[in-house]
Amino acid sequence: MINKKEKVLPLSLALRAAVYAKDDQSLISRIAEKNCWNLTTFRNSLCPTTTTHKANIHHFEAVLNETRDSGIMDSVCAIHGNAAWFELPLLENLGKADFIMKICKLAQEQGDLSLSIANAIGDGVISSDELAVIQKDVMDLIRVASSLMAMVQHQHELGA
Numbered sequence: 001m002i003n004k005k006e007k008v009l010p011l012s013l014a015l016r017a018a019v020y021a022k023d024d025q026s027l028i029s030r031i032a033e034k035n036c037w038n039l040t041t042f043r044n045s046l047c048p049t050t051t052t053h054k055a056n057i058h059h060f061e062a063v064l065n066e067t068r069d070s071g072i073m074d075s076v077c078a079i080h081g082n083a084a085w086f087e088l089p090l091l092e093n094l095g096k097a098d099f100i101m102k103i104c105k106l107a108q109e110q111g112d113l114s115l116s117i118a119n120a121i122g123d124g125v126i127s128s129d130e131l132a133v134i135q136k137d138v139m140d141l142i143r144v145a146s147s148l149m150a151m152v153q154h155q156h157e158l159g160a
Contacts, residue, residue, distance in 0.1 A: 008075060008133060010075060011079060012054075014074070015059065017071055086139075087143065089151055102147060
């Protein structure tokens with residue numbers, strides 16, 4: 001399986017990776033059962049080598065709803081080519097540890113972005129795949145910074 005953290009996958013592969021990523025063999029079964037789908041047909045729809053079945057919008061919605069997998073959103077943004085997404089944080093009961101963890105995540109994302117840019121410019125040519133990874137890393141950094149800003153704003157409003 002491709003390491004989906006390092007690459008923006010095509011949507012069909014991102015959907016498949018999302019249902020198998022959590023080492024939970026029953027996840028795909030639960031999604032099929034919740035939606036009254038035949039498990040074998042659903043599994044075949046998510047398999048990129050199966051030519052008789054393809055994932056549809058209902059599969060997309062069900063997998064995204066159940067997994068909330070960021071790789072799916074990264075794929076959709078890559079398809080669009082000029083889009084980004086971010087998830088707003090849950091703002092109830094924020095503690096100092098939440099802020100520290102988010103600040104650490106911000107530093108990690110900045111490091112990932114720096115590394116992907118350094119790797120891409122190493123040979124003097126930025127490929128389409130490298131550009132997609134850089135765009136993903138930039139958006140990851142923006143997502144974390146936006147989330148941190150929402151947390152700070154919420155904390156400010158509580159104190160005011």
